[in-house]
Amino acid sequence: MEPVNTAIIYYSATGTVHALAQAAAEGAEKAGARVRLRRAAETAPPEAISARPEWTRHRQETADVAEASLDDLAWADAVLFGTPTRFGNPASQLRAFIDTTGGLWFHGKLADKVYSAFTASNTAHGGQESTLLALGNTFYHWGGIIVPPGYTDPVQFQSGNPYGTSHVAGDGPPGEVALQAARHQARRVVDTAAALKAGRAA
Ligand SMILES: Cc1cc2nc3c(=O)[nH]c(=O)nc-3n(C[C@H](O)[C@H](O)[C@H](O)COP(=O)(O)O)c2cc1C
Numbered sequence: 001m002e003p004v005n006t007a008i009i010y011y012s013a014t015g016t017v018h019a020l021a022q023a024a025a026e027g028a029e030k031a032g033a034r035v036r037l038r039r040a041a042e043t044a045p046p047e048a049i050s051a052r053p054e055w056t057r058h059r060q061e062t063a064d065v066a067e068a069s070l071d072d073l074a075w076a077d078a079v080l081f082g083t084p085t086r087f088g089n090p091a092s093q094l095r096a097f098i099d100t101t102g103g104l105w106f107h108g109k110l111a112d113k114v115y116s117a118f119t120a121s122n123t124a125h126g127g128q129e130s131t132l133l134a135l136g137n138t139f140y141h142w143g144g145i146i147v148p149p150g151y152t153d154p155v156q157f158q159s160g161n162p163y164g165t166s167h168v169a170g171d172g173p174p175g176e177v178a179l180q181a182a183r184h185q186a187r188r189v190v191d192t193a194a195a196l197k198a199g200r201a202a
Pocket residue numbers: 011012013014015016017018084085086087088089119120121122123124125126127169
């Protein structure tokens with residue numbers, strides 16, 4: 001059978017969500033998927049970025065990561081979206097990309113794919129779940145098949161978010177538990193998409 005095409009589309013200003021996205025890419029690849037790791041285009045003004053050295057640094061470090069395009073969505077059987085929390089919601093950079101998908105949606109090209117999401121916030125109760133649920137609103141509109149991690153692996157009892165992998169950036173960069181949760185989430189997404197693909201081909 002053809003491998004599952006998996007797009008991991010994320011926005012990250014200072015690297016936390018990027019680290020989760022990379023772990024998700026590893027998990028998806030290990031599950032046999034063809035993977036595209038893509039970052040949402042930056043929309044913040046240069047003066048906002050240059051005011052924060054860690055933002056400038058992360059932009060330079062990930063300059064070679066391709067920008068997300070509509071073709072990545074059209075190509076994918078499964079999509080994992082990653083975003084930092086912004087006042088309990090997804091980052092505007094990721095939303096800006098999502099807001100370009102009207103044409104694909106109108107032609108039914110976003111339906112029946114598997115979707116899942118991961119996030120980071122600065123504080124423990126800073127809106128991780130509301131951010132993931134807000135992304136879920138879009139997946140409903142697309143007619144997507146939402147695959148959350150739930151508590152389907154022992155690591156979920158350590159990482160603790162059944163809605164999607166999340167990390168408290170205020171505690172430092174993602175450690176092995178969060179990275180393992182991201183790998184598990186991606187594996188589960190790919191396994192589900194593979195079963196759907198096989199069933200549809202049969
Ligand atoms: C405009 C703005 C709003 C934010 N809102 C929240 C928030 O509501 N709760 C929270 O815990 N952190 C909030 N943060 C912190 C970010 O979520 C945190 O820096 C981010 O998860 C780090 O991810 P990154 O390294 O991938 O950019 C906010 C940051 C900015 C710049």
